[in-house]
Amino acid sequence: MRNILDELVKRNHSVTVLVSEASPSVDYNNSRHATKFNFLVYKVPFSKSYLHGLTEELINFSMFEWHHSSMLKKILWSHDWTTRSIDVLMRQCDSMFKDEQLMATLRDSKFDAVLLDPVTICGDLVADILNLPLIISLRLSLGGVIERHCGHAPAPPSYVPAAPLPYSDHMTFVERLINTVTYVSLSAMTDMFWRLRLDKYYTEVKGSPTSYCGTLGKADLWFIRTFWDIETPRPIPPNFKHVGGLHCKPANQLPADMEEFVQSSGDAGVVVVSFGSMVTNFTTETADVIAVALGQIPQKVIWKYKGNKPKTLMSNTRLYDWIPQNDLLGHPRTRAFVTHGGTNGLYEAVYHAVPMVGIPLFADQPDNIARLSRRGAAVVLDLNTMTSDMLRQALHDVINQPGYKSSIQHLSNVHRDQPVAPLSTAAFWVEFVMRHGGAPHLRLASHELNWFQYHSLDVAAALLVVLMITGALCWAGIRCFLLRCRRGRREKND
Amino acid sequence: MRNILDELVKRNHSVTVLVSEASPSVDYNNSRHATKFNFLVYKVPFSKSYLHGLTEELINFSMFEWHHSSMLKKILWSHDWTTRSIDVLMRQCDSMFKDEQLMATLRDSKFDAVLLDPVTICGDLVADILNLPLIISLRLSLGGVIERHCGHAPAPPSYVPAAPLPYSDHMTFVERLINTVTYVSLSAMTDMFWRLRLDKYYTEVKGSPTSYCGTLGKADLWFIRTFWDIETPRPIPPNFKHVGGLHCKPANQLPADMEEFVQSSGDAGVVVVSFGSMVTNFTTETADVIAVALGQIPQKVIWKYKGNKPKTLMSNTRLYDWIPQNDLLGHPRTRAFVTHGGTNGLYEAVYHAVPMVGIPLFADQPDNIARLSRRGAAVVLDLNTMTSDMLRQALHDVINQPGYKSSIQHLSNVHRDQPVAPLSTAAFWVEFVMRHGGAPHLRLASHELNWFQYHSLDVAAALLVVLMITGALCWAGIRCFLLRCRRGRREKND
Incomplete structure (x- = not known):
């Protein structure tokens, strides 16, 4: 993300970083940063060390306890950790949205676009409320749920392994089975979680029915921070731009x-x-x-x-x-x-x-x-x-x-060997969105469909009904014909 | 196509055009062309005017008779015309493959890549036989069957209209219904046609089981000659490059x-x-x-x-x-x-x-x-x-x-407003394939699956069996429990 922002500043754009005072990753006090970016820092009712502690907890459990924990313990721990993380993220959102001066500044600033990593929530809601084009920068989500559900990127389970599984795109039957089950269960779990927690919160803030996935889905562009040299080739929507390795550059002199x-x-x-x-x-x-x-x-x-x-x-x-x-x-x-x-x-x-x-x-x-x-x-x-x-x-x-x-x-x-280097690709598309106020020509129309339309379930049902009626009519016709035949024969016999 | 070849020549590549003497579109006698390209012209047992006549027939029927013809007549005419066209294309192929001197020249020429438009057949088979990387340049196919079946590009019927239908990507229910039926019937018809005619011929020529679609599917790259300004946004495999408008350039002085x-x-x-x-x-x-x-x-x-x-x-x-x-x-x-x-x-x-x-x-x-x-x-x-x-x-x-x-x-x-102009994109990717001997990192692994694996039908069947066995076991367990309860009650009553 920093690399894109640096490049935008280099191209003479003004970049504002919206950040909570407790951010463990953005050093908004650094004077070198302050000359480059404008920081909008808002207060939150928790400390940087609390956020840091959450990350530490995740690392320690994943590194030292995951291997010898029972499935039940893994699930319970994950649920507990996720709940606490989401709680703190929501409190962060609350602090932001309730800071009226901050919101007024955001509204008055007339930005051209919002760039965010969905590792935190609410940035997309800010874009939505300010009615600004949204650009998402994402490494990956668990089981690809964000890319699949919110970005409508297909990931056929027969050859695209789900994110945490270390499979290749040439899977055995058993691997494909595990892959499919992983996709289905992660989809179901995440979807339920989004519905129960995030959608409710988003609706509350927005004041009208709003879903987390729907708000992310409004994005004009998705930067995916991988590239096909390592990533599994899969079909992608035209507004997905793979920019993996955008931070790589020729080596500088060492100290x-x-x-x-x-x-x-x-x-x-x-x-x-x-x-x-x-x-x-x-x-x-x-x-x-x-x-x-x-x-x-x-x-x-x-x-x-x-x-x-x-x-x-x-x-x-x-x-x-x-x-x-x-x-x-x-x-x-x-x-x-x-x-x-x-x-x-x-x-x-x-x-x-x-x-x-x-x-x-x-x-x-x-x-x-x-x-x-x-x-x-x-x-x-x-x-x-x-x-x-x-x-x-x-x-x-x-x-x-x-x-x-x-x-x-x-x-x-x-x-x-790419026609345009990844960092230039990212910068080009940010500028494209700024120039044209979005990139609707690259966005799938599927975002305007509900799930049963998207999967053509209504069409399938209609075709099934037509097929059944045709079948019934044919059967009735044949039956009628046979009956008449039999009656004819009986009359003849009589 | 000409524009790509011109650009390749401009970039100092040697371009050989393989063409039958009856080609109605390639003017291999033109001296201006002969200095640019090498022509490999092979004899065919029919004339340029015969091919021209076939095209004329298509235009005349489509323009003047299509509108007031019955569905039956349309189908009969289309079947007749297609059969004759494929016959002549196969005779053309035969002439090419049986021209031993030509084939020897092709083999000895050590080309870097083959570029073709699947409007004719067999070019892909040449690439396959010579074991050369293949690049396809395509405007569209009827119902997108070539892109979908052979290129594995998804086209969800809920928002991607089938090629001949003048629908937008926001379809009504009835339009989606017609669209789905169009996809299914065109897929079935084309697939049957390929199986009955082309696969048999390809297998004959190659001497081992070979399918038309499978040979096209070996392509390293697909140039699609449309762009998202006009084309319906849809998910695309990474080896599909949309280069619509590659022939456009600033205006020259008029006569x-x-x-x-x-x-x-x-x-x-x-x-x-x-x-x-x-x-x-x-x-x-x-x-x-x-x-x-x-x-x-x-x-x-x-x-x-x-x-x-x-x-x-x-x-x-x-x-x-x-x-x-x-x-x-x-x-x-x-x-x-x-x-x-x-x-x-x-x-x-x-x-x-x-x-x-x-x-x-x-x-x-x-x-x-x-x-x-x-x-x-x-x-x-x-x-x-x-x-x-x-x-x-x-x-x-x-x-x-x-x-x-x-x-x-x-x-x-x-x-x-594209990071790279369409013609440069096409030329870049041709050169990429020449440099690296292909572009396997962009090709979907789905090409290595058969149709039921691709659609995860075997996995679905396995899951269904597991589900049924689990269900049966649960039912047996409940039944056993109930029986025991009843017996217990009876014994108590006794």
């Missing part, structure tokens, strides 16, 4: 000390290790498993890690609180990337053609890494069963077996 | 005498009249109706017409055998375009923002013109009931009522 360390690796090169910005530390045992493996390879290692320094850490490995990941992955000495499989890092590795060792933690990460592994560009390890030896061997393989490099190079070639 | 005539129109301006290249003359009555109307308007008129000069023709109207249509439509003095509604002219009019009077003759023309009429950019007239007065009035309206001009101007703005 001097880091560059020196990288250069010291010589021909052996460097391995970059990062588990993303959300996971900050591991258990001592896990950290040791990783540190020992890294200590055994001939490469120098740059590991983004905020936890305590493992005692087993060797001199070839340096820990950093933060790394310029894109610049490191684009460095000519970089040989491999150890990653949790978050989309951002993954696209950077594809862009710079760096083979990977994936250690997925939760969410879409197992699926992401599985996609690269199937394409021969990554080795997957399981954090819970991984040994130092396995990690060392995996790194040895992706660095020394030429297949991994050539596979990722092919993906990189395909990814870079 | 001197024509420019002089156009300039002589003054502020009143010019009206351009063309019924395309296929229809060359009308009945005397029709020609008179048109000539009289054109004679009554204050504009000068340029009419592309090869028939006898109507006696009623006035001095403001000039007849031409051929006109530089794109240059005329792009001329600042041009006020309106009288057209039969062929896609090419229509996109030129959209590109240059010229409002239209549409007099559709047959095929997709009524639908094309209806789309522009619904968008307020054209008036539609019926050739069979049209009077001079109606045509005069229609021209007066589109020229003098500002709504028509502003509507077509809006369409033109949207059409021109």
